[in-house]
Amino acid sequence: MKLDKLIGDRHKERPADCAIDSHALMLRGGYMKYVANGIFSSYMPLKRITRKIEQIIREEMDKIDGQEIMFPVVMPAALWEESGRYESVGNELVRFFDRNKNPHVLGMTHEEAAVQLVREYGQSYIKYPFMIYQIQTKFRDEARPRGGLIRVREFTMKDAYSFHTSQEDLDNYYEKCFKAYEKIFARVGIPDVISVAADSGMMGGDISHEFMLLTPVGEDSIAICGNCSYRANLEAAENIIENIRDDISEPLSLVHTPGITTIEDLCGFLKTEKEKTCKAVVYQKNADNSYIILFIRGDLEANETKLTNYLKCDIYPAAVIEHSGLCAGYIGAYNLDNPNDKFTVLFDKSLEGTNNLVCGGNKTEYHYTGFDISRDIDNPEYHDFAKVINGGICPKCKKNTISISRGIEVGNIFQLGKKYTETMKMQYVDSDGQSNYPIMGCYGIGVGRLAASVCETHNDANGPIWPMAIAPWQVHLCAVRSDDEQVKNTADNLYNELTQNGIEVIYDDRNVSAGVMFSDADLIGVPLRVIISPRNIKENCCEITSRDKSLSLKYQLESCKEKIIETVKNMF
């Protein structure tokens, strides 16, 4: 490929609206173009990168007996009604009517399609286990697409679905797929991806893992234990609290706290610690806008995912309005007026058995002191609704060694159980003639996000540094001073020879300065650069450098073809 024919523009300047490097560099380098919010077109370099990633994924899925199939992007609503998700999934699911007024959806995931495809095939236990996968376009109407290819609305995904007749068999296969994922991430150039326990969200099922690439720009938070192997997405991480109860419980007392609106001010005013306050966090249910009041220790934050899972419904941070019956800013657990249980009142474990707390007085500018939750509230139920914090207690080794890191989720695997096979009535007959529902697993990797993640961790200020296995080309050949006949001929010959030997070469023979040439090459990020220039020719050699600067060599012109081919192979 001649560089002067490569479609797409390259830019020196970082675009203003890019929060992360991969987004900025992919725009600067002519990899992709914005079409609409969370929707991009890809130019040739990105398309070549994603095709290579897809091939690596395909190979590893085939190795664990996956069968590549293809589901439709557009599915009839009837299929999603079978599983109940046509109703239960929020407006990330695009719903539309076709010309005959029949409701359809755009595939954001394909559990329903998977069950539909194999429902008749899998009627006997002897067909099991099996796994099907596809690499296909998906659309998820994200509320807040961001970070270039990190969070988009339209994306290419590998999604796999396995079917089993026992939990043990699923466990085995889950482990196999886990290892295949590790191989995939290693092969595309990010071997340091870690796995974390995850929340299953709308997928259902109990056990799930996310594969996380740790990076400060990641949008996920992960609790990692510094002492043992415990790692979990903050959404799913259990919060362990050792509650302290004072020996003597003070009596309850309503005190005037004029002008106090924050926990900090309150602690200052009353000379107490955040840990001795009982904070109210208010949400509302999407379905009926009714209020949920969570009481939690003042130094902790609510984990919305835990709340959603407990309540089994979607919620949003509340706007406490007048006439709601709540006293905004002064909501307290004691003496809360809750006629007919119109509010859902929840207590976080961090309050269990604690006393001498400050809490809202349910009266403007008043708080209670001396609140003893077990004394003053009738049989409160405690659940874990809090976000884990830095220095928190590890649920596994029980040491205070939890730290919070940021990461990009580059893959996920789920044990789905029988959620879809039961709702969609997929059954098989066992060896003893009994009918059963198969157990499912599902396994996803977003291709574009993976490309962006590699870029995020493999770049410098001048551009991406693509690993050889997924680089758009393998060699970037620069003919510096291509107006020099000898340079042009030598470079032309080398280009032809390398290409004939199956090396993927992007060839820059433009009559531009070496500076322009090299900055373009940096943006394209090909791992190996070969430079032919008048000076090199005089020395009867060509210059070889690697994009990551670890390599800088000169080869004799006579032997350079073989040397370059060898070097490329060694860089895989």
Next chain:
Amino acid sequence: MKLDKLIGDRHKERPADCAIDSHALMLRGGYMKYVANGIFSSYMPLKRITRKIEQIIREEMDKIDGQEIMFPVVMPAALWEESGRYESVGNELVRFFDRNKNPHVLGMTHEEAAVQLVREYGQSYIKYPFMIYQIQTKFRDEARPRGGLIRVREFTMKDAYSFHTSQEDLDNYYEKCFKAYEKIFARVGIPDVISVAADSGMMGGDISHEFMLLTPVGEDSIAICGNCSYRANLEAAENIIENIRDDISEPLSLVHTPGITTIEDLCGFLKTEKEKTCKAVVYQKNADNSYIILFIRGDLEANETKLTNYLKCDIYPAAVIEHSGLCAGYIGAYNLDNPNDKFTVLFDKSLEGTNNLVCGGNKTEYHYTGFDISRDIDNPEYHDFAKVINGGICPKCKKNTISISRGIEVGNIFQLGKKYTETMKMQYVDSDGQSNYPIMGCYGIGVGRLAASVCETHNDANGPIWPMAIAPWQVHLCAVRSDDEQVKNTADNLYNELTQNGIEVIYDDRNVSAGVMFSDADLIGVPLRVIISPRNIKENCCEITSRDKSLSLKYQLESCKEKIIETVKNMF
């Protein structure tokens, strides 16, 4: 791949609702599954076939300097508003609103996306010409999906877009792409595809060609000259008429024709020929339901495409209602009451200068005889609105050698002109500093339809006969009596050896009868079959047959691996 693990069921019986062989065989053979009207999932064999077809297309597109890119499936309506097609395209275009109430469309073609991608890149003449292509899912909300993969709503398509600074350059590239298409069709196994002149339809532009696979089950009609090279889609084929005028014009006379409702009855009743009748064909405009009355010679049929192109609007066959002002069944060109031109009245060329015609009397049960169109109508304008018929006159060589054949359109190429670059304001600066709009071409191939077309022409009653280049596997290995240890070991070894040598083998080692084994193999349609059986082992050989029955050999076991590899290569 072991056959006993291949997901999908195979059936002996032809499904009841299949009109064509490829549809029936692909359902019987476990290639695909119905999900909704015009929407299918693909099992592994079909996915492997389409991937091979895609790779062949990719190679030929790359050879003519195409750059593989990727457009989104979901596009903002704003993009289609730029070209005017958000309004002008009918309800084949799926329109929907996202969560923020912004209108979007599902890509059914990508001219708008192509211009959007290269609008900034292509600002200087030195960047031209260039071509971009993608292989991507499309959705077209067809009114009448049918024929399995022949006419679907969701499909994978290769669509390519070229940009040029002169008509001559487009002509050259169009010719190049034409030849690339011929190579693609030859490589996938249907070299006998013909090209025909086509109507450009909603794509716009003047010149376009369709590539047609002639088959009686095709849904397109094609006019082919038996004498010269003229070939055109019936939609686009010019109808040439030599009109005959009698020497003497009879006088007009209104005659009572009781109970006469068809042209046949009328001709019988009045003792005249169909060629001497003037028939009214009535349509209505989609936009306002107003009537269009086409007068045409009684033996000819109206060509709706020609009418649509002339009127520049969508139409549908009329229901002539009471109080419409039209006398249903008796509409005539003479004395037609058309106040304020509320009806659009058109005349086909077949009536030009004719006389002594029978036509409707605009009065129930009455017709005129002796109608002389040039005498009785004021300055009628004639246009070509008729369908070409068998035995018609060739527009090129002028002989009566036109015959009508059926065909499947497996590809199309269009010269789009400046329709999209002008409406979407894509300009380049020429060498003399002048701003200009680039000229575009576009080039499509439906991947699934191509697979089905190959199946349609390469099959027998037992299943498809896939050409080696696109077959799901290259060798179908049957271990007949796999309970015989020697058979099993020999077949296992051969399977491993062939696989290690890069041969794609589907291996049937099930303990089933040879009959079941061979009928499954017929449905999978792999071109080369290798049989290991106790009898063969006794003779120290294996049996090789080809799916098309042209080959039936026995090879010594010692040398069979090499022989099979060689045979596979020779079948490409």
